[in-house]
Amino acid sequence: MPVSTEKMVKVFGRPASLTEARFTYCPGCHHGILTRIIAQTIDELGIVERTVGIAPVGCAVFAYLWYRCDAIQASHGRASAVATGVKRANPNLIVFAYQGDGDFASIGTAESIHAANRGENITVIFVNNQVYGMTGGEMAPTSLVGQKTTTTPDGRDPALFGYPIRFSEMIAQLDAPVYVTRQALYDTKRIMDATKAIKKAFTNQLEGKGYSLVEVLATCPTNWRMKPTEANKHVAEVVTKVFPLGDLIDRG
Amino acid sequence: MGKRMLLRGNEVIAEAAIRAGCQCYFAYPITPQAELLEHMAKNMPRLGRTFIQAESELAAINMVYGAASVGVRTMTSSSSPGISLKQEGISYLAGSNLPAVIVNIVRGGPGLGDIAPAQCDYFQATKGGGHGDYHMIVLAPSTAPEAGELTMLAFDLADQYRTPVMILADGMLGQMMEPVELPEPIDIASLPVKEWATTGAKGRDPNVILSFDLDPEVLKKMNLALQKRYRQIEAKEVRYEEAATEDADILIAAYGTVARIAKSVVRMARAEGIKLGLFRPITLWPFPYQPLKELAGRVKTVLTVEMSAGQMWEDVRLAVAERANTPFYGEMGGVVPTPRRILSEVRKHAS
Structure with missing residues (x-):
């Protein structure tokens, strides 16, 4: 039966701020979803012409390819410092740093904490997948106790390597940050929640309120040696026990 | 101004x-x-x-x-x-x-x-x-x-x-x-x-x-x-300064603070009849290889003086390329060479 398109309404499409470039991410990885959410947020806020994205080192190093906004590729761990330089040099720009757990919570610890402590008016997206993805699956500061990685082949032993670091909780101890939240992407509800959180984090910056951090629990099916469905289940049932979801502070 | x-x-x-x-x-x-x-x-x-x-x-x-x-x-x-x-x-x-x-x-x-x-x-x-x-x-x-x-x-x-x-x-x-x-x-x-x-x-x-x-x-x-x-x-963009090089038969190559001290040494040496000149790179990169090379053809000695073990000395030797002797005098650890001490080094090489 022929279908009339006259009364059809487009409810879902590619965000205008997302380029045609293909993602370099593995199947089942959450980086792609997150990238789309950010592009959609930039669209909704109408800020693509004044946004500067800071790409990290790691799997998201190509982030500069995927958005139709200006971008800067930063050295490993220093995206929050680079974002500081950009925002201070031109406060009219909307600046977001996109950083993985090794980047943000290990090598960049000082830059991450001090950008937050200065209350820089920036938005930081912190992707926590508990593993170094690009270099081959080594232990991350966020790796779970017992988690097998290429550098903890017998599982992370806290006696040797300490415990998964709850970095957002550390940031939430500071006086300056406006909004610190932990989100996930393992099902539709979580994706909707994360989308709201990211929009809020950008809106805070637009309104000049200050520093916002959105930690996103993400999967790495390749290095976790799991199917995408298993990886989603693992986040929901195991990872969120160590890294509880929800707002840590909201002074917006 | x-x-x-x-x-x-x-x-x-x-x-x-x-x-x-x-x-x-x-x-x-x-x-x-x-x-x-x-x-x-x-x-x-x-x-x-x-x-x-x-x-x-x-x-x-x-x-x-x-x-x-x-x-x-x-x-x-x-x-x-x-x-x-x-x-x-x-x-x-x-x-x-x-x-x-x-x-x-x-x-x-x-x-x-x-x-x-x-x-x-x-x-x-x-x-x-x-x-x-x-x-x-x-x-x-x-x-x-x-x-x-x-x-x-x-x-x-x-x-x-x-x-x-x-x-x-x-x-x-x-x-x-x-x-x-x-x-x-x-x-x-x-x-x-x-x-x-x-x-x-x-x-x-x-x-x-x-x-x-x-x-x-x-x-x-x-x-x-x-x-x-x-x-x-x-x-x-090569920049450098020459002082008293026209008739010099010995040169000090030095930069920064040491070059400033060496200017006093040039006066002291000239008072003794030693024809000393100074070559002072202002751009350390790019190093003034060519001007130093040309000068080196007219002097017997290019004495490099630095507050190091001899780092610029390598560039000086590249520039001089054995057209002249290239001795070195350096101080380290934060010791600043005195004009008198540099002058005694110059005397060693003056003919």
């Missing part, structure tokens, strides 16, 4: 940076450059410009990277150990074609060393101190007024060639007070617009600042572009 002021070398560099239109300054405290940081802390906010005392040298150089990406004039300063920490960031600035000014008020090393004047960071400054095939322009003032002039020049060269530029001075120059007359501030609005800067993709395609490509052929092209620019800099 502005009014005459009595300032330390560190303050001269800071004030010159402000007058050159430096809009963002980021640094971490270290002796012997603290007055530079303090001058910026006091004056930048008053002018509505950015001063951040960064959490580390790594953070400071990466804030510079961010501000440079946006197209504003930006600077950081430190002293030797802190400059070592900045090396990765300097490599990124070079690889990403970003203009920035980095000041190194050199102190004794290696390791923690001391806080006394030294010239032991010459290799690091001139040979590409971080990873990868790169250079930065290195300017070596020998007096406080010259530190001011070269700081203003540094911002122009950085913008013109889209490259990091280093002011390489030492603790003595940084601390010593001298009367200085600085040029009037430039009009920031008159600077050329940087079309490549990440100022927001309005009415144009997005700009991207990066030093990265996984395709070796593409990265090779990026490297060739850098090398092409370095050849242009070598052809156009």
Whole structure:
């Protein structure tokens, strides 16, 4: 039966701020979803012409390819410092740093904490997948106790390597940050929640309120040696026990 | 020209940076450059410009990277150990074609060393101190007024060639007070617009600042572009000073503070009948190989004097290429050579 398109309404499409470039991410990885959410947020806020994205080192190093906004590729761990330089040099720009757990919570610890402590008016997206993805699956500061990685082949032993670091909780101890939240992407509800959180984090910056951090629990099916469905289940049932979801502070 | 002021070398560099239109300054405290940081802390906010005392040298150089990406004039300063920490960031600035000014008020090393004047960071400054095939322009003032002039020049060269530029001075120059007359501030609005800067993709395609490509052929092209620019800099930006070289049969090759001391030695030696001249590189990179080569053909000896174990000495020997004797006298650890001590070295080589 022929279908009339006259009364059809487009409810879902590619965000205008997302380029045609293909993602370099593995199947089942959450980086792609997150990238789309950010592009959609930039669209909704109408800020693509004044946004500067800071790409990290790691799997998201190509982030500069995927958005139709200006971008800067930063050295490993220093995206929050680079974002500081950009925002201070031109406060009219909307600046977001996109950083993985090794980047943000290990090598960049000082830059991450001090950008937050200065209350820089920036938005930081912190992707926590508990593993170094690009270099081959080594232990991350966020790796779970017992988690097998290429550098903890017998599982992370806290006696040797300490415990998964709850970095957002550390940031939430500071006086300056406006909004610190932990989100996930393992099902539709979580994706909707994360989308709201990211929009809020950008809106805070637009309104000049200050520093916002959105930690996103993400999967790495390749290095976790799991199917995408298993990886989603693992986040929901195991990872969120160590890294509880929800707002840590909201002074917006 | 502005009014005459009595300032330390560190303050001269800071004030010159402000007058050159430096809009963002980021640094971490270290002796012997603290007055530079303090001058910026006091004056930048008053002018509505950015001063951040960064959490580390790594953070400071990466804030510079961010501000440079946006197209504003930006600077950081430190002293030797802190400059070592900045090396990765300097490599990124070079690889990403970003203009920035980095000041190194050199102190004794290696390791923690001391806080006394030294010239032991010459290799690091001139040979590409971080990873990868790169250079930065290195300017070596020998007096406080010259530190001011070269700081203003540094911002122009950085913008013109889209490259990091280093002011390489030492603790003595940084601390010593001298009367200085600085040029009037430039009009920031008159600077050329940087079309490549990440100022927001309005009415144009997005700009991207990066030093990265996984395709070796593409990265090779990026490297060739850098090398092409370095050849242009070598052809156009060599700066040096000669003193009493016309009839000289022995030369001192020295830069910075040591060159200033050597000027006294030239007078002392000439009073004794020794025909001593001075060759003073002002750009340490690009090094003035050709002028020194030409001079070397007319003298018997080129004595290199440095506050190091002999770092610039290597470039001097490359330039002289055995046309003359190339002895070396150096002090280390923050010991500053006295005119008398240098003169006794000169006497050894005078015929």
